[in-house]
Amino acid sequence: MRPPRSVATTMRLIAVAAFLLSAVWGAPGPAAAAAARHALVIANAAYPDSDAVLPTPLASARTLGEALKSKGFAVEAAENLGKEAMQAAVDRFVAKVEPGSIALVFFSGYGIQVARKNYLVPVDARIWSEADVTRDGISVEGIMSGLEKRGASARALVLDASRRNPFERRFRSFSMGLAAPGAAPGSISLYAAAVGGVINEPAGATQSPFVTELVKQIGQSELNAEQVFTATRDALTRDSRNLQNPAFASGLEDPFFFDPTRVKPVAKAEPKPLPSPQPAPEKKPAVEKPPEPVVAAKEPDAPAKAEEAAARAFDRADAIGSKASYEEFLRSHPAGPLAERARAEIRRLDAALPKPEPVPAAVAPPAGKSYSTAELSRKTALDDRIARNALDEAAFYERGQFHAQRDEYTQAIADFDESIRLNPINPEAYNNRCWMRAMLNETERAMADCNEALRLRPNFLDALDSRGLVHLKTGAHRAALADYDAALKVDPNHPSALYGRGVARLRLGQTKQADRDFAGALALNPTIDKDFAQYGLR
Incomplete structure (x- = not known):
């Protein structure tokens, strides 16, 4: 006959059983509290x-x-x-x-x-x-x-x-x-x-x-x-x-309640069976690949390729027509007949420029316009930065943006010219100048600026959108459609590209597609049609 257990032994067994049950079934504990x-x-x-x-x-x-x-x-x-x-x-x-x-x-x-x-x-x-x-x-x-x-x-x-x-x-x-x-x-x-x-x-x-x-x-x-x-x-x-x-x-798996009294208890976890042992995969013998046949590379015509590359680079610089574009060309192609032509263009541009005058602490706005207190403060700060340091490329760029925001196209272009002269590899400056030139209907120069922005930064969303506008202004509606399609691949919710594509489609007779684009653009920006009306496009 088995001897009776003591009370202490019985209590210990109950505690162990309770512990094992809580481990297996997830009995509520501190984790279940709020x-x-x-x-x-x-x-x-x-x-x-x-x-x-x-x-x-x-x-x-x-x-x-x-x-x-x-x-x-x-x-x-x-x-x-x-x-x-x-x-x-x-x-x-x-x-x-x-x-x-x-x-x-x-x-x-x-x-x-x-x-x-x-x-x-x-x-x-x-x-x-x-x-x-x-x-x-x-x-x-x-x-x-x-x-x-x-x-x-x-x-x-x-x-x-x-x-x-x-x-x-x-x-x-x-x-x-x-x-x-x-x-x-x-x-x-x-x-x-x-x-x-x-x-x-x-x-x-x-x-x-x-x-x-x-x-x-x-x-x-x-x-x-x-x-x-x-x-x-x-x-x-x-x-x-x-x-x-x-x-x-x-991405919530178990959403919480804002009401703190509605707290979900911890779910009971089912015991997981142990995975069955899997046999080790059979190793396959390595197969030695035959050696690749050696093909003799053709020696390129180096001088001809260099001349072709220089000619393309000069054409880009000449299309832009700025001192900065010719200077950039000379950094890569300092010798040869095209280099001499680039230097001649730089001398011509320098001769045509008036001597710079000191920038005053604050410049009056163009006739018919006025500055708010905040605008005058911002403009004065930019003028002061440029007066202290004529090589402050960022200050010229920011002042160009300031003028662009106020539709002061000529002043904006002048500042972007200086920004590009000081930093000829800034795609945003080229894109901004492209847009300003498009507003003045200088479409050839605008196109050159947009192309340069996209060369420096392929698939640049804003430059694709800007070039689409230039194409619309010149009547190249299929080219505009291609640029807006490319822009919308980068950002499908870009209201300007969406509305511009609608204009291109409307002019190509794609009325239903155009209406969808217009509706989508206006849902994103209810005033986008007024913006395009200011660009001269309806």
Whole structure:
């Protein structure tokens, strides 16, 4: 007869059994408790480069912040941050996030996409080119990557930043709206407008309709995060009659609830059977390849090829017709009859130029135009930089953009001339000068500039779009169609290329296709038809 167990022994056996059952079946423990919730809410409204303070970001951010607090989020809120303060706020927030927690980031203000990546713009950003965006902007990808590294189980991103900002209007350097939101595992994103689209907030609005709807849906306790975001998207699309279509993406496997009382228990894990052993793959004997036959290479006619290359390079320089283009040719071809011709053209151009006069601290605008306080300040700063250093290529380029934004074509071309003279391999300067020359109907020189921009940067989106416009102005509609098709392969949501292709198709008699292009372009930018009317194209 087996002796009876002691009480202590029995209790130990029960504890062991309970432990084994919890290991196999996933009994609720600390993981089933509500995860910590963190939110970073930033609103930037007072941009010096903007004509006026943005009316909706501050009130929108405050309303959303209160809604998140009521749902158990620890909210860190900030307003009108410069680059240094904004980066510090992001760094503090990321450092607070614990493994397994929920992290939400909201930003309202201006956003810009460069190379299909999105950047949030601080109020003190000085943006004139793509490089400035990556220098002064806050990378969305960087924020989300930081939260992932901290181990946040759910990372939510809400951007009310799809606005046509003053940096985009400055001059053709950026794509409209924001790039597509990511759907990495564990992330969920909602943007106020469609990819590449911009919002048009109602006149007199003090709070974003996007945030108003989002807060309303967050209050629905039965909805999880994916349902809240999709309901917001659907309601705004419906209420705006398809004029505002928020972009949504999710990589959440198990969406969280905004209502902290609705927490899902940890799912029971089924025990996994051990894999059956597999036989090792049979090794095949290596087969030795026969040696490749040696073919004697033909010796090229080196002198003839060099002359042909020099002739092509000179033709490019001559088509552009600037001192910088001839100087660039001479750097590669310093000797020979074409080099002498290039030097002769440089002497001719130098003789035709008047002697430069000192640039005053501030230059009056052309007759009939006036500068706002912000414009005068920006213009004065650029004039001062050039007066202090006549070799400041970036200052000439930025002042060219300044004039281009104001449709001061002759002044813009003069500044781009200097920018190119100082830096003859800048494709953006050639593209900008191409556009200015097209506005003055100097189509041959405009075409040469666009071609040079595309030689320096093949498949350069803006240069393809610019050259398409030049082709439209010269009646080369099939060539325009080809350029716009190439541009739209790079960015299918480029409103200017889409509308330009519509014009080309209309003039080629492709009416149905043209109407589709016009409708798509106007959905992305409701004023694009007025822009083309200013270009002389309807």
